[in-house]
Amino acid sequence: MFFRTESLKDFFRYYPVVSGIIIIQVVIWLLMYFETSLGFTILNEGIGMNALVGQGEYWRLVTPIFLHDWQGITHILFNSFALALFGPALEQMLGKVKFVILYLGAGIFANVFDYLIAMDSTTLSLGASGAIYGMLGLIVYMIFFTPGLIDPASRQLVLTYVMIGLVMTFIQANVSIPGHVFGLIGGFSFGPLLVNNVNPYRRPRPRPRRTHHSGVNFDPNRWQKRRRFKMNGNVSAILWWVLLILAVIGFIGPVILPFLR
Numbered sequence: 581m582f583f584r585t586e587s588l589k590d591f592f593r594y595y596p597v598v599s600g601i602i603i604i605q606v607v608i609w610l611l612m613y614f615e616t617s618l619g620f621t622i623l624n625e626g627i628g629m630n631a632l633v634g635q636g637e638y639w640r641l642v643t644p645i646f647l648h649d650w651q652g653i654t655h656i657l658f659n660s661f662a663l664a665l666f667g668p669a670l671e672q673m674l675g676k677v678k679f680v681i682l683y684l685g686a687g688i689f690a691n692v693f694d695y696l697i698a699m700d701s702t703t704l705s706l707g708a709s710g711a712i713y714g715m716l717g718l719i720v721y722m723i724f725f726t727p728g729l730i731d732p733a734s735r736q737l738v739l740t741y742v743m744i745g746l747v748m749t750f751i752q753a754n755v756s757i758p759g760h761v762f763g764l765i766g767g768f769s770f771g772p773l774l775v776n777n778v779n780p781y782r783r784p785r786p787r788p789r790r791t792h793h794s795g796v797n798f799d800p801n802r803w804q805k806r807r808r809f810k811m812n813g814n815v816s817a818i819l820w821w822v823l824l825i826l827a828v829i830g831f832i833g834p835v836i837l838p839f840l841r
Contacts (some may be wrong), residue, residue, distance in 0.1 A: 581667050581734040581781050591668070594784045597676050598667035601683065604710065605646045606799050612650035623647065628705035630695050643697065645687040646824035659708045662795055666715050666738075669781040673729065678774045682767065686714020694758040708762030710824030716742050717767025722775060729780050 584591065592599045611619030626643030633640050649655040671679045690710025719738045722729045730738070742764070749760045 581731055582665050582737060586716050595668040595671050597679050598663060598745060601708050602663060605648060608646055609648050609650060609656045610637045628691060630698050630703055631701040641688050641691040645708050645711050655707060670715055673778050673781050674774055681709045682714060682718055682770055682774055685770060686763050687768040690763035693762035694756050702723030710759045713760050713763030714767030717743050717764040718770055721768045722773030726775055728747040729778060745779060747798040
């Protein structure tokens with residue numbers, strides 16, 4: 581359910597919202613990483629800062645969802661991986677509009693409580709972790725209230741991910757505890773509103789072959805076909821668990837910066 585097997589082209593075609601979010605945040609990160617004037621304008625005007633939110637700049641409760649630490653690649657890399665891992669199934673099950681409501685709603689919910697609870701008005705925040713925890717929160721809701729939507733292997737994966745993420749949230753420095761916790765709560769609370777008439781995830785079917793009027797089947801990709809390499813199941817599982825662990829490490833990485841350089 582959460583392990584991706586599509587080609588990059590099919591991923592963009594099947595999951596346009598997830599793909600769009602990843603592209604937007606990567607482009608913004610590149611603009612900041614290469615120290616462009618536009619990048620630092622976006623950073624200065626979009627980063628979460630409680631003092632400025634208190635002065636009426638409420639858009640800073642939304643824009644940090646798309647911003648990441650510009651001083652390294654870890655934050656953007658693993659948040660994007662977590663979105664690519666858990667987002668596609670939810671986008672297909674919920675539909676594009678509900679998925680956007682979930683992602684932005686949980687991210688805003690997390691940022692609002694981070695603002696209300698934060699003791700230091702000069703605290704700066706950025707990152708999609710609240711929105712990603714929101715996705716996980718909705719999946720947890722599905723696990724306990726609509727168990728037929730989530731297969732057993734996926735349930736184990738998500739619950740393990742959530743437990744590790746929450747433990748690391750409380751023991752690692754420079755992490756927004758309210759952002760993570762309330763992102764999870766926000767996603768869970770969206771369950772009764774969004775999980776209506778939702779069907780279990782089904783992997784998209786490959787494109788059918790084209791048929792000419794003569795009745796002869798035509799495969800447009802026949803020249804690109806290569807002998808498939810079959811990976812041992814145990815090796816594949818190990819690789820996915822390695823990627824999962826890396827995603828957790830990046831997922832709970834710093835999202836609160838002590839100062840803006």
